[in-house]
Amino acid sequence: MSNILSSEREGFLFTWKVKNINVSYGEEKIVSPKFTAYNLFHSSWIMSLSPSSAKDSFNLNLELTDATVGLMRLVNLSITITVITSYGEEFMLEEKKIFDFDKGILTHVTSTQNFMSREETLIFNCHMRSNDDPKCPSLIRCMAHTLIGSEKRCCIWKVRNFINLLPDSQKKYTLFSTASQYPEVELQGTLSNKSKFHIEVHVSSEKKVFIVGKISVLTPKNDLKWSKVKAFFLENGSTTKVIFKFPLVIFRKCPLSYLCNGDLNLLCEFSFSTGAIHSDIEESNYLAEKYHDLKKKENSSITELVRISTVDAEDTSCSNETEETPQTLKEDLRNFYLQKNHCDVIFQIGTEMLQAHKSILCSRSPVFCAMFDSDMKETVNKKVDIIDMDIDTFDLFLLFLYSETLEDLTWDSATKLLYAANKYQVESLKIECTSFLMSNISVDNVCEALKLSDLYQDEKLKSACQNLIFKHEAEIFSSKEWEILTVENPLLSAKTLQNHFGMKK
Numbered sequence: 001m002s003n004i005l006s007s008e009r010e011g012f013l014f015t016w017k018v019k020n021i022n023v024s025y026g027e028e029k030i031v032s033p034k035f036t037a038y039n040l041f042h043s044s045w046i047m048s049l050s051p052s053s054a055k056d057s058f059n060l061n062l063e064l065t066d067a068t069v070g071l072m073r074l075v076n077l078s079i080t081i082t083v084i085t086s087y088g089e090e091f092m093l094e095e096k097k098i099f100d101f102d103k104g105i106l107t108h109v110t111s112t113q114n115f116m117s118r119e120e121t122l123i124f125n126c127h128m129r130s131n132d133d134p135k136c137p138s139l140i141r142c143m144a145h146t147l148i149g150s151e152k153r154c155c156i157w158k159v160r161n162f163i164n165l166l167p168d169s170q171k172k173y174t175l176f177s178t179a180s181q182y183p184e185v186e187l188q189g190t191l192s193n194k195s196k197f198h199i200e201v202h203v204s205s206e207k208k209v210f211i212v213g214k215i216s217v218l219t220p221k222n223d224l225k226w227s228k229v230k231a232f233f234l235e236n237g238s239t240t241k242v243i244f245k246f247p248l249v250i251f252r253k254c255p256l257s258y259l260c261n262g263d264l265n266l267l268c269e270f271s272f273s274t275g276a277i278h279s280d281i282e283e284s285n286y287l288a289e290k291y292h293d294l295k296k297k298e299n300s301s302i303t304e305l306v307r308i309s310t311v312d313a314e315d316t317s318c319s320n321e322t323e324e325t326p327q328t329l330k331e332d333l334r335n336f337y338l339q340k341n342h343c344d345v346i347f348q349i350g351t352e353m354l355q356a357h358k359s360i361l362c363s364r365s366p367v368f369c370a371m372f373d374s375d376m377k378e379t380v381n382k383k384v385d386i387i388d389m390d391i392d393t394f395d396l397f398l399l400f401l402y403s404e405t406l407e408d409l410t411w412d413s414a415t416k417l418l419y420a421a422n423k424y425q426v427e428s429l430k431i432e433c434t435s436f437l438m439s440n441i442s443v444d445n446v447c448e449a450l451k452l453s454d455l456y457q458d459e460k461l462k463s464a465c466q467n468l469i470f471k472h473e474a475e476i477f478s479s480k481e482w483e484i485l486t487v488e489n490p491l492l493s494a495k496t497l498q499n500h501f502g503m504k505k
Contacts, residue, residue, distance in 0.1 A: 004082045004090055004125075008139055011129030012037040015143045016047055017282075019121045020150040020273065022212060030058075033144045033279045034065060040077075040130055047126060052111055060093065060110045060124065064101040077101065077130055081110055084123040087338045098131070141285040150273045151182050156218065159189060162264035167193045175268060182272045183209065183234075197264075205234045210273045218265040219258050226436070227408045333360070334403035345372075346383045347398075349391045356398055364401040365424040389420060397421075400429055409436055411445060415452060422456050430456075438464045443472050447481040454492045470500050 005013060016032050032047040044066040049058040060081065081094040094110035101107055109126075157173045165171075168190065175185040183205040190198050201213060211234065216227040258264075336357075343355035361368040371384075386394055393416040400406055400417070409417075414436045421429035438461055441449050446468050453462035469476050476482055486493040 004092060005080065005127050008127050008129075010139055011127055012040055013139060013141045014045070014047065014126045014128070015141065016124045016126070017121065017143070017145040018049070018124070018148070019145065020148040020271070021122050022120050022271070030146060030148070030277065031279065032146060033281050035142045035144065035281060037128065037140065037142075039138075039140050040128060047124070058111065059108050062099075062101070062107050062109050062126070064107075077128060079109060080127045082125045084125070086121050088340055141283070142281065143283040143285070144279065144281045146277060146279040148273055148277055150271050151177060151179050153177060153182075153185070153268075153270045153272070155268050157187060157266040157268050159264040159266065161262055163259055163262035165191050167191050173268075175270065177272075185213075185270060187268065199266075201230070203232075203234060209234045212271045214269040216267045216269075217258060218267045220260045223405065224267060224407070225258065229408055330403050330405065334399065334405065336360075337399055337402040344382060347386050347394060348383060349386045349389065349394055352391045354391070354395055354398060360402055361398075365426055367424045388423075389416065393417060393420065397424075397429070400432075401426065404428060406432055406436075411437070411440055414440075415448070418452065418456065430458075434458055434461050437461060441465060441468050443468070443475055443479075444481075446476060447479070447485045450492065450496070451485065451489060454489065466496060466499060469496065473500065 014032075014035055014037075018030060021030075029051075030049040034044055034046050036042065036044045043064060046063045046065055048061045048063070050061060052059050062079070077099055079094060079097055079099055080092075082090050082092055084090045097109075099107060099109065153175055155175055159165075159171050171189040173187040173189075175187065177184065183203050186202040188200045188202065190200075192198060199215060203211060210231070212229070212231045214227055214229045217225040219225060337360075340355050343357055345356050345358050345361070347354045347356065358368075358372050362372055363369075389397070393413065396406065396413060397417060397420040406417070414433045417429060418433040418437070420426070421433060437449055437452070441464060446465050449461060450465040450469070452458070453465055482493070
């Protein structure tokens with residue numbers, strides 16, 4: 001149910017749940033079931049999502065398909081549209097804008113941006129009200145769903161004896177499907193001379209299919225590290241190859257932290273879609289507001305009955321059934337952040353907002369603790385303006401504070417999170433980010449890493465940078481990046497050169 005539209009008492013509210021939207025082709029239109037608004041001149045409608053020229057964006061459209069005999073046009077119709085993400089966050093897409101509709105003509109209402117690639121499910125709420133009818137009946141609700149056919153495939157690829165794997169040695173694994181319409185996935189892993197593990201994903205299919213793949217390192221403590229995500233599209237009868245690169249230099253240094261008895265465990269998650277779509281109306285609700293509590297009580301009673309029945313069934317079940325692993329505290333706190341319940345502070349990042357809980361933040365960061373214990377405006381207004389970080393970085397930062405996990409870390413996100421870790425004095429995040437940077441230093445980025453080590457006074461990172469610079473001195477000292485470094489930070493470059501020549505004595 002929409003929180004933004006919860007105060008609406010008149011008109012028509014259409015709720016459309018689109019599942020597996022992250023594996024939609026992005027090339028074809030997604031269409032809702034046809035629905036009829038009896039309190040809007042018995043008009044019938046279809047909502048649709050059509051591809052936009054912008055990346056990860058769709059146009060949201062409404063089409064008047066039928067209306068009362070003789071009524072060919074609905075004028076002065078106010079429309080408000082919101083979208084709810086998989087994490088329960090609700091955003092306003094269009095607020096009380098007046099539209100004119102011609103029968104049979106598609107009308108572009110609003111656009112969705114930056115949602116499609118990262119959300120499995122989106123819920124669109126469309127409230128419509130005729131301003132020409134002063135006696136608009138009480139609110140009618142219609143709930144519909146559209147399911148984009150998708151197969152999810154998950155497995156643990158155990159790379160045996162990884163600790164002794166030689167450069168250029170290859171490991172293979174095949175991920176099969178129980179569904180005949182989806183292709184096999186062959187994974188080929190090769191250790192490079194620079195101790196990086198490159199994984200090639202080979203897929204061939206006779207049918208058109210869209211694939212989203214995610215591969216993560218699974219530690220002995222069941223933590224996920226260095227997740228990599230790729231999406232690719234296969235045309236009919238084509239073969240494709242996608243390469244996932246993992247920064248596994250650190251495995252050689254701290255094998256007990258990331259390897260299990262010398263083996264490397266990789267969590268492989270793939271979603272496949274052939275574009276098949278199923279849509280249906282779930283519920284038509286004509287209850288007035290005063291009767292809503294009755295419906296809630298009925299649902300609660302049904303839930304309680306199911307719970308009791310389940311307990312009885314468990315009492316008589318066989319004793320040798322496998323027990324489910326209980327959620328860990330880390331998982332619970334992660335879900336607590338994502339669900340956004342009982343939040344008491346808002347972070348404003350540009351035009352977007354993130355919500356959190358002061359108690360969690362204070363327990364993890366002395367900076368937040370000092371901020372919320374004082375009489376600063378952030379404490380009084382319960383709102384904090386963030387002007388030095390983007391929304392994605394701060395979202396990852398907050399998620400780490402709750403769960404101590406990092407997802408889909410890249411060089412760019414690691415450098416930004418290192419800034420956040422130092423600003424808010426989160427030592428564990430500093431260690432994670434520094435470890436990632438040290439494992440991914442190359443000739444191309446070593447100058448940037450050296451500047452970061454100097455900025456944050458990180459001697460381990462600085463030492464790793466200098467070792468690489470001294471190893472590739474001719475290439476780096478003649479590079480454009482080093483020239484820029486000497487101009488921007490002459491003292492740092494001078495000290496580096498001094499250490500370099502000091503080692504040659």
